[in-house]
Amino acid sequence: MRSHLCNRCGSCVGLSEGKIVFGDKTGKYQPKIIAPIDEQLADTLWEACPGKQFDFPKYRKQFFREPAYFHEFIGPYERIGIGYAADSQVRREGASGGIISAILIWLLKQNKIDGAVVLGMSTKEPWLTQAFIATTPDEILCAAQSKYIISSNNDILPEIAAFKGRLAYVGLPGQIQSIRKLQAAKHPSVSNIDYIFGPFYGNTLHFSSINSFLRTHGEHDYHTITKLYFRYGEWPGNMRVELKSGRIIELKKFHANYLIPFHILRNSLYCTDLTSEFTDISGGDAWAPVYEERGKGFSMVISRSKKGDALLKEMVEAGWLSFDQISEQEAISMHSHGYDFKKRGGFIRIKFRKLLGKSVPDYGYQIKGFKASRYLMEMVISSLFIVMSTSFARWAVEQFPPKFIGGIFEKTRTIWKKSTHKIKRREL
Numbered sequence: 218m219r220s221h222l223c224n225r226c227g228s229c230v231g232l233s234e235g236k237i238v239f240g241d242k243t244g245k246y247q248p249k250i251i252a253p254i255d256e257q258l259a260d261t262l263w264e265a266c267p268g269k270q271f272d273f274p275k276y277r278k279q280f281f282r283e284p285a286y287f288h289e290f291i292g293p294y295e296r297i298g299i300g301y302a303a304d305s306q307v308r309r310e311g312a313s314g315g316i317i318s319a320i321l322i323w324l325l326k327q328n329k330i331d332g333a334v335v336l337g338m339s340t341k342e343p344w345l346t347q348a349f350i351a352t353t354p355d356e357i358l359c360a361a362q363s364k365y366i367i368s369s370n371n372d373i374l375p376e377i378a379a380f381k382g383r384l385a386y387v388g389l390p391g392q393i394q395s396i397r398k399l400q401a402a403k404h405p406s407v408s409n410i411d412y413i414f415g416p417f418y419g420n421t422l423h424f425s426s427i428n429s430f431l432r433t434h435g436e437h438d439y440h441t442i443t444k445l446y447f448r449y450g451e452w453p454g455n456m457r458v459e460l461k462s463g464r465i466i467e468l469k470k471f472h473a474n475y476l477i478p479f480h481i482l483r484n485s486l487y488c489t490d491l492t493s494e495f496t497d498i499s500g501g502d503a504w505a506p507v508y509e510e511r512g513k514g515f516s517m518v519i520s521r522s523k524k525g526d527a528l529l530k531e532m533v534e535a536g537w538l539s540f541d542q543i544s545e546q547e548a549i550s551m552h553s554h555g556y557d558f559k560k561r562g563g564f565i566r567i568k569f570r571k572l573l574g575k576s577v578p579d580y581g582y583q584i585k586g587f588k589a590s591r592y593l594m595e596m597v598i599s600s601l602f603i604v605m606s607t608s609f610a611r612w613a614v615e616q617f618p619p620k621f622i623g624g625i626f627e628k629t630r631t632i633w634k635k636s637t638h639k640i641k642r643r644e645l
């Protein structure tokens with residue numbers, strides 16, 4: 218709980234009968250034990266925790282018996298394509314193509330589920346995320362779009378268990394890994410989850426990113442936030458903060474990415490699952506100039522289970538989704554930067570952590586054999602993450618206008634991507 222291996226999935230809080238809580242959600246957002254825990258509960262929590270151990274090959278065998286394809290970067294899958302929700306409102310309100318929201322609405326309308334576990338913003342504290350069970354299309358749309366600050370969806374496991382009806386569940390890879398572990402253990406808290414969907418996952422940020430963003434704009438009290446969006450408007454969208462005073466602050470998503478190295482949740486660096494490998498269907502942004510130029514919203518969609526693929530087929534035939542199949546190689550090229558970060562960088566960072574004598578996650582597999590140049594590159598990246606997360610660096614960056622820093626960050630990232638192109642493309 219106190220190591221960088223905790224991804225804040227919320228399972229220990231949800232299963233603890235009130236004995237574990239998240240202490241300071243605008244601070245470190247760490248689980249805190251507030252009452253004695255007996256041995257039986259401790260065993261359950263330990264089993265449900267995905268931070269220290271999640272055996273990819275074992276659970277792959279269990280949940281995807283005979284997938285049509287498997288790639289060690291992508292995971293098991295049936296089909297990969299580029300798509301978007303046919304309903305223009307769903308597409309517009311979604312983070313990229315509105316695929317995940319469209320699927321949930323379709324399942325609800327077809328009576329295949331009675332509710333969906335989604336992540337919205339808290340109504341009481343609109344600066345924080347809050348998971349809930351959506352039972353109407355409006356509620357699903359209300360929770361659309363990506364939230365780039367810590368979310369702990371599994372802290373509502375008691376509500377999930379008490380829900381009368383079938384559920385779909387949406388979460389990040391770490392949250393889903395815990396749900397899969399509980400399903401494998403036949404834990405009653407997850408017995409009504411029929412479908413699992415998830416966004417791709419590069420990283421998430423501490424709440425300090427919001428404080429920093431406000432300070433840069435001369436605002437000093439996050440309590441004055443009335444609405445917080447991370448992907449507002451046309452794809453790829455803007456980070457947008459609405460304040461009690463009526464002031465609205467907006468910054469292009471690509472520029473707001475400058476917050477990442479300063480406020481990244483350290484666990485994101487040890488998570489090696491980019492494309493949410495344990496879902497029925499997962500979705501990410503279709504990052505390619507050909508789509509980015511067109512705006513509107515395009516997703517990369519990966520169907521993984523037979524059930525997920527059948528659902529995708531049904532929706533395409535019914536005219537609910539647009540879906541154009543692409544090859545594995547095209548999919549990898551589109552996210553080569555992300556795969557490099559997670560499937561190479563992730564394992565190298567785990568190795569560095571082990572060398573420092575710290576606890577490391579056990580994923581039941583490793584990717585290794587990288588060139589010395591990739592290790593060197595990781596040393597530079599990891600050092601930058603350490604330096605940039607210091608209070609001094611955070612303070613220093615706040616002295617500049619975010620548009621300016623965001624612009625520099627976007628350009629530096631492009632140069633960095635180009636200069637590392639060869640390292641990353643090699644063997645992909």
Ligand SMILES: Cc1cc2nc3c(=O)[nH]c(=O)nc-3n(C[C@H](O)[C@H](O)[C@H](O)COP(=O)(O)OP(=O)(O)OC[C@H]3O[C@@H](n4cnc5c(N)ncnc54)[C@H](O)[C@@H]3O)c2cc1C
Nearest residue numbers: 311312313314315316317318336362363364416419501502
């Ligand atoms: C933290 C984070 C990091 C991401 N990193 C990448 C990346 O590196 N590369 C990439 O291609 N795509 C990434 N994505 C995915 C991308 O932003 C879109 O979510 C994805 O393309 C799906 O878009 P959509 O329009 O189909 O989803 P929508 O229809 O907008 O639905 C999104 C669903 O995800 C749920 N959700 C949103 N945020 C969270 C969260 N923090 N925790 C749990 N559930 C959440 C919502 O409740 C909603 O149901 C990331 C998403 C998140 C949340």
